[in-house]
Amino acid sequence: MSSPLNLPGWRHVYSGKVRDLYVPADASTGTATGGTEGVTDRMLAADRMLVVASDRVSAFDHVLSPGIPGKGELLTTLSLWWFDQLAGGDGGRRIPNHLLASHTVGADDAPLSLVPAEVSGRAMLVKGLEMQPIECVVRGYLTGSGWAEYRASGTVCGIPLPEGLHDGDRLPEPLYTPAFKAPMGEHDENITFERSVELTNPQVAAALRDLSLEIYRRAAATAEAHGLILADTKFEFGLDADGVLTLADEVLTSDSSRYWDAAAWATGETPSQRMASFDKQIVRDWLAAHWDKQGSPPELPGEIVRRTADRYRELLARLTGDLP
Structure with a gap:
């Protein structure tokens, strides 16, 4: 670093x-x-x-x-x-x-x-x-680690889902799946809502859940209006000096969210092909194919770096109509 x-x-x-x-x-x-x-x-x-x-x-x-x-x-x-x-x-x-x-x-x-x-x-x-010790994850679509768990047990973060879903399917309702924020270099731990209550308190835990779901639904509607799908995302919150729950850190970026092209998704193309994603899935996929997660990860090839940068720029342009 x-x-x-x-x-x-x-x-x-x-x-x-x-x-x-x-x-x-x-x-x-x-x-x-x-x-x-x-x-x-x-x-x-x-x-x-x-x-x-x-x-x-x-x-x-x-x-x-x-x-x-x-x-x-x-x-x-x-x-x-x-x-x-x-x-x-x-x-x-x-x-x-x-x-x-x-x-x-x-x-x-x-x-x-x-x-x-x-x-x-x-x-x-x-x-x-x-800052609250909870990473507030909202999943609107079945993919990533959620898809892997669903194939194994029919659940996502322990929450039962209907049978017959496929990779990339829209969930019946967005799921709030909190995680405990681990120290750098360690994996965040998926937790139940009840555990989030223990880590904060009933009022704060409920507010984190409700606010996260509200923001996701609003952002998903905005993304849809720009031909995009917000598959999932994560938020962080803190309390200000007046005790007001406040959205912090980055929000709804390519690093903290999965975005897909809505037209490609509608054709039935599975997200595992990732050609229509606007996030760092390109990096994840290349790394998963070229590294066994032992020792230090390999250096990213120039093509992967370029393609990732291009997708980040395209997402910004599609949402905002501008580039910095």
Whole structure:
């Protein structure tokens, strides 16, 4: 993993698999939490934090080499677009998020950007949150590890499903399948809703579930309007200083979600062929075919890197009509 950047006025405090977290250089140690990629320890009290998306790419809990050129900016741009949609841009109610209202300080005629030029376009200025230890996964379609479990036992994360479903089928209703966020390098643990209650409390656990399902349904409708299927996704939430449950980290990106082309899906083409996916499934498939998950993963070929970058760009263009 590459070393964190030396950003003037900021102090690096954490690196996840694909994002780095900074606080103001003069921030003092305290009891609030910052949040990205499973940062659940109580860390630093800061009125603002900087979440920087790198070009690193991960699969099977490993950071791979090389990275995907431009990935950090592409995913940050998409997250910001989705935060705007969920703030009421899609006609729904406003979902609170961790973004700070302004990235500048100072006089109107000479504003000072709070985001360093070195990470402009791939950084989000956010407020500190008490991050919840739950990864909120919502599955609208049967695929991936869910498909593997269904073939073995007829369930997904222990939830019984009707017989006769196939890889890529739409589920009767979206499933909320929470996971416990493991430390970096370890596998997240699928848990029951009851276990999520034990890890938080009944009110928070229910709110995480209900909010996750609401966001998924809204995002799936938006994606459908752009000829896309949102097969599944995952969210992270934290509590702000007022106790408000707040959407954090990245949201609905190619790294945290599976997107498929709706027209290809309608033809019956199975997702296992993956030619119509707009996420890092290209990387997962290549790695699964060329690595036994023992030792260090092999280096990604240039073609896999290029194809993945192209799919990330196409997703952003199809959803937003623009590129950074």
